[in-house]
Amino acid sequence: MTLDPTAYPIDHVLRGAGDAPALIERDAALTFAAVEDAVGRLAGWLAGLGFAPGDRVASWLPKTRAAALMPLAAPRAGLVHVPVNPLLKRAQVAHILADSGAAMLLTHGPRAATLEPGDLAGGVRLFTEVGEGDALPRSAADPDTLAAILYTSGSTGRPKGVMLSHANLWFGAISVAEYLRLTPDDRVLAVLPFSFDYGQNQLFSTWAAGGAVAPLDYLTPRDVVKAVARVGATTLAGVPPLWTQLLASAWPEEAIAPIRRLTNSGGALTPRLVRGLRERFPAADLYAMYGLTEAFRSTYLAPALIDAHPDAIGRAIPFAEVMVLRPDGMRAAPGEPGELVHAGPLVAQGYWRDAERTAQRFRPAPGWPRAVWSGDTVVEGTDGLLRFVGRDDEMIKVAGNRISPQEVEEAVLSGGEAREAVAIGVADEAQGQAIVVVLAGDPAQEPELRARLKRDLPNFMQPARFAWREELPRNANGKLDRAALRRELLDKDMTR
Structure with missing residues (x-):
């Protein structure tokens, strides 16, 4: 046309x-x-x-x-x-x-x-x-x-x-x-x-x-x-x-x-x-x-x-x-x-x-x-292609390092241990923020996942903890509901 x-x-x-x-x-x-x-x-x-x-x-x-x-x-x-x-x-x-x-x-x-x-x-x-x-x-x-x-x-x-x-x-x-x-x-x-x-x-x-x-x-x-x-x-x-x-x-x-x-x-x-x-x-x-x-x-x-x-x-x-x-x-x-x-x-x-x-x-x-x-x-890039880094309100900052949630999620999913993943930054007294990854899959796979990430990611990008679910929540448009997961994690941290 x-x-x-x-x-x-x-x-x-x-x-x-x-x-x-x-x-x-x-x-x-x-x-x-x-x-x-x-x-x-x-x-x-x-x-x-x-x-x-x-x-x-x-x-x-x-x-x-x-x-x-x-x-x-x-x-x-x-x-x-x-x-x-x-x-x-x-x-x-x-x-x-x-x-x-x-x-x-x-x-x-x-x-x-x-x-x-x-x-x-x-x-x-x-x-x-x-x-x-x-x-x-x-x-x-x-x-x-x-x-x-x-x-x-x-x-x-x-x-x-x-x-x-x-x-x-x-x-x-x-x-x-x-x-x-x-x-x-x-x-x-x-x-x-x-x-x-x-x-x-x-x-x-x-x-x-x-x-x-x-x-x-x-x-x-x-x-x-x-x-x-x-x-x-x-x-x-x-x-x-x-x-x-x-x-x-x-x-x-x-x-x-x-x-x-x-x-x-x-x-x-x-x-x-x-x-x-x-x-x-x-x-x-x-x-x-x-x-x-x-x-x-x-x-x-x-x-x-x-x-x-x-x-x-x-x-x-x-x-x-x-x-x-x-x-x-x-x-x-x-x-x-x-x-x-x-x-x-x-x-x-x-x-x-x-x-x-x-x-x-x-x-x-x-x-x-x-x-x-x-x-x-x-x-x-020098090739003229744009690459997404992250949203300003979703970027995770660990010990002064700005981390894209997407980069962590791609690393988590690359081995096949989990079906879906959402990385979220939560308050951490020592490092400013820590990475929590909410996963859909079998928690029995966590030892293999941790071993692989320890090999594939630098120390500051290692998740502090994993939260396993059978399914992850979605919003009305079918997207993963990151906002709901973030609120849930923050609420849990506040009640600890």
Whole structure:
């Protein structure tokens, strides 16, 4: 496809041939013409409910047809879509509704039944079914108009709403479609939540390329394997915990054969995961990607580089202006750690109704009046590739040595004694901090693990203790819940 530097309203992203499949459901496939009509009619229904332009409309749904169409229908009706992760419980949903000032909540019966009095405060109108109105034509909105608010959990505090314009969503769709080389004959299995920025982008980027999306809610990794075979999925996106589970599953040849590309976000791929995915899917291109909701996606690592540079997060994606800056705001030299700062049209409009946090995160950068400062420390190598070091609020400092949790985790996992690992710094009177590693696996493997780490890591990087679990907790987007583990460890230390 041709990289288009012009932004359009996001509902113009339906660019496939009218009779080509666009949305694959379990028992049917809707063409682009049918999806265009359905979006128009859903937008017409929303417009007929009497909301004011710019009102927020929330959806709390499994991956139904309505869930796939709302991100286009709400902006077409002049409204702002607030997708709520279906895994959240009523208390978190009530917070998002109140914080966003939502005028309506679209959900279904089972979720609506969990709501309590007060959850719909402020006059939120509840709907458990969608209607149809007269089909609205495509939006003529200014691309800078607010189109969606995505709530991101962050590491502390309540979720905050990231404001995304039509242009933010449009450029994200075109950029991903371009560097993934999506085509009209691609079929993308959408397993990530639509409330997650990349989960929603799977709809937009696939449709921008003229391909088809097959939404999937799954209970077990086996469900994913079977769905790949059923729909002939060419593309599968995931986060590291999902890849770990999928690699532990049996994959028949009919599920492996159609896959052309695997894409990772939401956490770094370890060298071990890279090796596992390359062995299981030898014909598939593997894309490692790095991003943050405040700018959607910053970098990607091309498949040709991943075997030789599995530790890299790559280079800037199309439309992204990425720089590595020192604390004084000057550019860092190659090999010098600095903060990753992202400028350009993918940068969000800020945090909803939170001017203070917006001012802290969205600030000028060299050559740019406005950029988003990620809080992530990276290094740019002489090869031009960026490598992730760690988040400022997650770095561990032992006896004056700054240690990346990711580096410890990769070392722990490289021997196969544990399935998953999270390294956390806890207070230590002698060294400032000590490393605690929470593991998923068999604690009987600890002697072998300790012996190997003693051989492979310097003294200051040796974990002080291990905490073994059958499974590690995950947040609503399927990522390892590092914040919950950190709070748990800190609470235990305080009660000792």
